[in-house]
Amino acid sequence: MAYKKRVDGRDWHETRPITAKAGVIPRADGSAYFKIGDTEAYAAVYGPRNLYPRFMQDPATGILRCHYNMMPFSGSGERVRPGGSRRSKEISAVTEKALLPVLDLTEFPNAVVDVFIEFPQTDAGSRCAGICAAAIALADAGLSMKDMVSAIAVGKVDDKLVVDLNYAEESYDAEVADIPIAVIPSTGEITLLQLDGIIDKHDLKKAIENGIETCRKINEVQKNALKEKYRK
Amino acid sequence: MNKEIKRHIEETLAKGMRFDGRKADEYRPISVQVGVTKNAEGSARVKIGETDVIVGVKMAVEKPYPDTPEDGTFAVNVELLPLSNPEFETGPPGIQAIELARVVDRGVRESKAVDTKALCIEKAEKAWCIMVDICPINDAGNLFDASSLATILALQDTRFPAFDGIEIDYKTRTEKKIPLHLIPVAVTVYKIGKHLLVDPTIEEDQVSDARLTVCATEDGHICALQKGGNTPLTLSDIEAMIDYALGQIKVLRHNIGVKK
Numbered sequence: 032m033a034y035k036k037r038v039d040g041r042d043w044h045e046t047r048p049i050t051a052k053a054g055v056i057p058r059a060d061g062s063a064y065f066k067i068g069d070t071e072a073y074a075a076v077y078g079p080r081n082l083y084p085r086f087m088q089d090p091a092t093g094i095l096r097c098h099y100n101m102m103p104f105s106g107s108g109e110r111v112r113p114g115g116s117r118r119s120k121e122i123s124a125v126t127e128k129a130l131l132p133v134l135d136l137t138e139f140p141n142a143v144v145d146v147f148i149e150f151p152q153t154d155a156g157s158r159c160a161g162i163c164a165a166a167i168a169l170a171d172a173g174l175s176m177k178d179m180v181s182a183i184a185v186g187k188v189d190d191k192l193v194v195d196l197n198y199a200e201e202s203y204d205a206e207v208a209d210i211p212i213a214v215i216p217s218t219g220e221i222t223l224l225q226l227d228g229i230i231d232k233h234d235l236k237k238a239i240e241n242g243i244e245t246c247r248k249i250n251e252v253q254k255n256a257l258k259e260k261y262r263k
Numbered sequence: 264m265n266k267e268i269k270r271h272i273e274e275t276l277a278k279g280m281r282f283d284g285r286k287a288d289e290y291r292p293i294s295v296q297v298g299v300t301k302n303a304e305g306s307a308r309v310k311i312g313e314t315d316v317i318v319g320v321k322m323a324v325e326k327p328y329p330d331t332p333e334d335g336t337f338a339v340n341v342e343l344l345p346l347s348n349p350e351f352e353t354g355p356p357g358i359q360a361i362e363l364a365r366v367v368d369r370g371v372r373e374s375k376a377v378d379t380k381a382l383c384i385e386k387a388e389k390a391w392c393i394m395v396d397i398c399p400i401n402d403a404g405n406l407f408d409a410s411s412l413a414t415i416l417a418l419q420d421t422r423f424p425a426f427d428g429i430e431i432d433y434k435t436r437t438e439k440k441i442p443l444h445l446i447p448v449a450v451t452v453y454k455i456g457k458h459l460l461v462d463p464t465i466e467e468d469q470v471s472d473a474r475l476t477v478c479a480t481e482d483g484h485i486c487a488l489q490k491g492g493n494t495p496l497t498l499s500d501i502e503a504m505i506d507y508a509l510g511q512i513k514v515l516r517h518n519i520g521v522k523k
Binding site: 036055056057058059069071074075079080098100102103104105106107108109110113114115145147148149151152153226 | 402
């Protein structure tokens, strides 16, 4: 049986409603809130600041450290035990790689820029929401960036190519491919790419093209969030 | 540096003022919101000035402890997220987080607000376990009062998930609430020099000599205390701080409209 209509009634290439806000955590050097559907992310940037232990310092450049964390009550099932899991460590690492290409931290040798990403509520697509929030927060912190980074999950549910899978689609009872991607909007370069599931090469290419197009739209929302902070 | 700030704060307090223009016994504006995250069985968000705390309640069914076979359990945990304060670090909870969790826990537990007997499903076999997680989004001082308030509001907001005797269905929430006998409210009084104040900013907290968290029930009974800070208190200090706190608890109850 073919997937005829999306679980929540959206068009195939339509994202869930997005809200973004910059400067939501006064104590941070930069911060942002990014909500897509029922997935909610907060990101806070601290730094450039001193990095300890000292052996971690790099005299050639500042380093970026990302920390992805779900609040214990944010998942749809049981309580998530606090503290890092293998999953959260991996996502932290790929988030770092997704954001680093737009940053230039050579001005800050031996220093660190910490990005903390927290989720009060999740419904799939959290790593992408986290990257979107983190990119706004880095810009809000006033760090030099050559562009934003925007991210979205694309994929295939049964025989249909879709954009922005929610949890119900990710766990749909059919063949599902879930492909989170992050994109530098001005160049279309891809800084994060993962795939869970099964898809052929032709569909994969199309799915990624959908993703790049969607990321350009998300980028507008991110830029607006930053402008909105200074609009009175 | 701290010494100079402290001297300045004391001088200002002596004139009946604070750096942000408040009186000693004045809270920053408080806003409360419940049902803030849909995957938790109950939740609340409390803002006191720029301090911003989210509390979520998750429930599970577990075997009761052997020494209390007819009771469900109740646990409070604090994650001092490094997102909320540049001083907080990643890693397991430090003493600051543990103390905060235990002080909030004590207020709820000792007031006997939660009827743990009513959480028992099957004696010595199955009982509900209530897990409260406190997550600050922005720490601008006074996490004690913000966390305590958010915790009790989140417990009030909690609805049991469906349970068929074997498995919990977290997607289906019932109408059943946590049996709460009464609503304890906590206020922390700070002492700087000879001055008392509530709702400190980070700066005021850092220079304070001592603090006393007082948790009280509606009828004015004190149900939990915690002294913090390095300076000892005399009996008359304690009396003054408790009176101060009880007065503030009444105001807080009235302003927030905390009701059973």
